[in-house]
Amino acid sequence: MKTGFVNIFGKPNAGKSTLLNAFMDEKLAIVSPKVQTTRHRIKGILTEKDYQIIFSDTPGIIEPKYKLHEKMMQSVKGALEDADLALLLVDLYEDLAECDAIFSSLKLKVPALVVINKIEGAKGTKLEDAVNFFKEKSYAKKVVAVSALKKIGIDELLKEILSFLPEGEPFFEGDELSDLSTRFFVGELIREQIYQLYQDEIPYHTTVLVQEFKEKQTLIKITADIIVQRDTQKGILLGEKGSMIKKLGTQARGEIEKFVGNKVFLELFVKVRPKWRDNETFLKEYGYK
Incomplete structure (x- = not known):
C-alpha cells in the first residue's frame, strides 16, 4: 500500500483549493475568485484500497503584512517540513518567472511536481512554453498540466503522485475525509x-x-x-x-x-x-x- 503526505503550494489564486476539491471529489476547501481565501492548512484524506494520500491545501504564499498573515505563512512552513511530495501549482496565466522565484526560495527537501493549472482555455503555444520553462528547473521532477476546475488531467496527476510515494500503513481510518472537525x-x-x-x-x-x-x-x-x-x-x-x-x-x-x-x-x-x-x-x- 502506498501512503504519504502531498502538500500543495503556490501563489494566491493559483487554484490550490479547487485542486484539493478535485482530488477529493468533495468540497473541503472554500473557493473564491478573491485572493487569500484560504487561511488555514486544510488536509484531505484520499483513501483507496491500495493507497492513502493525505493532501494539504496551504494558504497562498505572500509577504506578511500583519499577524494573521504571519500565522498563514507559518502553516506553509509547517507543510514544507512534513511533506513526502510537494505539488507546486502554477496558474498558466501568471508571471512564470515570479512563480519560479517563489518555488526556488522554498528550499524544498522533498521531490516536487510542477502542476500547471487552468489549461482549459490555453491557446497557441502558451501551455507548451510553460511546460518547457519549468522542465528546466532543478526542483521539478515532472511537469503536469491540469484544469482543476474542469477535472482535466487529475487522474494522470494522481498516477504521477503515486509513483513518488513510499509504501506503508495508512495513517487514518478508511472513512475519514479530513483531520478537521x-x-x-x-x-x-x-x-x-x-x-x-x-x-x-x-x-x-x-x-x-x-x-x-x-x-x-x-x-x-x-x-x-x-x-x-x-x-x-x-x-x-x-x-x-x-x-x-x-x-x-x-x-x-x-x-x-x-x-x-x-x-x-x-x-x-x-x-x-x-x-x-x-x-x-x-x-x-x-x-x-
Whole structure:
C-alpha cells in the first residue's frame, strides 16, 4: 500500500483549493475568485484500497503584512517540513518567472511536481512554453498540466503522485475525509458566503467563530459569530434592516445543509473586535494557532 503526505503550494489564486476539491471529489476547501481565501492548512484524506494520500491545501504564499498573515505563512512552513511530495501549482496565466522565484526560495527537501493549472482555455503555444520553462528547473521532477476546475488531467496527476510515494500503513481510518472537525468546515462555509456576497475589503476584515453546534433529532442548531474590525463593517454586513445578514444566513445554511446532509437552524451574530488580525489573543481564540 502506498501512503504519504502531498502538500500543495503556490501563489494566491493559483487554484490550490479547487485542486484539493478535485482530488477529493468533495468540497473541503472554500473557493473564491478573491485572493487569500484560504487561511488555514486544510488536509484531505484520499483513501483507496491500495493507497492513502493525505493532501494539504496551504494558504497562498505572500509577504506578511500583519499577524494573521504571519500565522498563514507559518502553516506553509509547517507543510514544507512534513511533506513526502510537494505539488507546486502554477496558474498558466501568471508571471512564470515570479512563480519560479517563489518555488526556488522554498528550499524544498522533498521531490516536487510542477502542476500547471487552468489549461482549459490555453491557446497557441502558451501551455507548451510553460511546460518547457519549468522542465528546466532543478526542483521539478515532472511537469503536469491540469484544469482543476474542469477535472482535466487529475487522474494522470494522481498516477504521477503515486509513483513518488513510499509504501506503508495508512495513517487514518478508511472513512475519514479530513483531520478537521465539522465545526471548522461550517465556519469556513459561512466565510465563503461572505466572500461571495460582500465588496472587496469586507471578507479580509472578517473571520467566523462557531459558538454552538448541537445535533438534535430533526436538525442541527448552529450559532456563529462573524468578527469584524469596525462598526462601519458591521453595518455593511447587516445591511439595511438586516437584509444582507439574512441573505448571508440563507445562502450559508444551504451550503452547510449540503455538507452535513441534514436540516440546519443557523443563527449569525456580528461582533466588532478592533484590529483582531494583529492581536495574538484574538487570533488564538479564532483558531489561528
